[in-house]
Amino acid sequence: MQITKTLIMSALLAASTASFAHGDEKHAKGAALMKMEQKEWGIGGLPNAVNRTVEIRMTDNMRFTPDLVEVKQGETIKFVHLNNGKVMHEFVLGTKKELDEHAALMKKFPTMEHDEPYMAHVGAGKKGEIVWNFNKVGEFDFACLLPGHYEAGMVGKIKVVAK
Template identity: 55%
Template sequence: MKSKQILSLLVAAAAVLASNAYAHGDEKHPTAQKYDASKVEDTPFGRQGDPKNASRTIRVGMSDKMRFNPESITFKKGETVRIVVANQGAVLHEMVLGTPQALKEHAELMKKHPGMEHDEPSMTHVKPGATGEIVWQFTKAGEFQFACLIPGHFEAGMVGNVSVK
């Protein structure tokens, strides 16, 4: 095995072992946001979508190999979608939508404050064997990402790509 492969395996193993210790996975995190049109805010990558307007459902799996399946998703500008996220692993995972820079910054913040609580429409925290969902309207064309920002998971490569055309 090459040293880079060994390092990747060690990072992934450490992430799996450590993720259960972080308060980030406590019971206070919901698996889906309630839609309230008066509270919807625009972001650089879209806004919370009204579930009644979802044109399709996309299913994404998360595994303890620190990967999403599929790793890339394409949407149409203006499209509202329901993303159903299944945690097929044995540890807590999450899906967070965002710009590459915002996700990187958030991942760094999570390393400094692993017990930080947050509840945004662009994310879902999913316990092992469970599912969560995000309903999102992609209002801007561009290249965005989704990631698991639990400390160690992002660094192990648990990142996917979103293309909005």
């Protein structure tokens, strides 16, 4: 009986806090809704603190253009993602280790629901945006983690240099 109650409560909690799936939904990334959680590769940025905008194009040949972006430590970048393809793509910032782990989960659970401030899911022919503050020096990665895309080489690098 206790296990059943626990499972029901877990399901209710998950349903009440569920985020968006990998669909064409417009993801709310307003400052009031964004989780400001420090990550190894930085923290969500505020739209009114953007230092510059970087446009990233996504194509069905499983490539990002550009696939290398250099940033100065402390810069807040607005990434504008243009999906020039005919299928959904995504842009996920992280470390190689985090992206590898997330890609493995996406293979097991292709409809996995999540929406983080370092991710943009962009439907075919659509545009997406994220704002990110790179407050740590280092080399970080970005990728499309939809099944098959990561494995096909849809990856890129962010190089954050000291001020």
